[in-house]
Amino acid sequence: MKVADKVRSPCVSICALDAGDVCIGCHRTGDEIIRWSRMTNDERRDVLVQVARREAKAAL
Structure with a gap:
């Protein structure tokens, strides 16, 4: 797989974990951040769905 085909990280270089x-910055869990480089594209897409939910919840 070419690098261009990989699902890109949502990292925005604001790296700080909250109490949860x-x-x-990117709304991933610490575990998701650590495992990101070893995830398949499907796993990354699943994480991005969770990221979108967390981001929407944080905006409330």
Whole structure:
């Protein structure tokens, strides 16, 4: 798989975990951040769905 085909990280270089172990920048959990480079594209897409939910919840 070419690098261009990989699902890109949602990292925005604001790296700080809140009390719930969720990054305030990209809304991934600490575990998701650690495992990101070993995930398949399908796993990454699943994480991005969770990221969108967390981001929407944080905006409330």
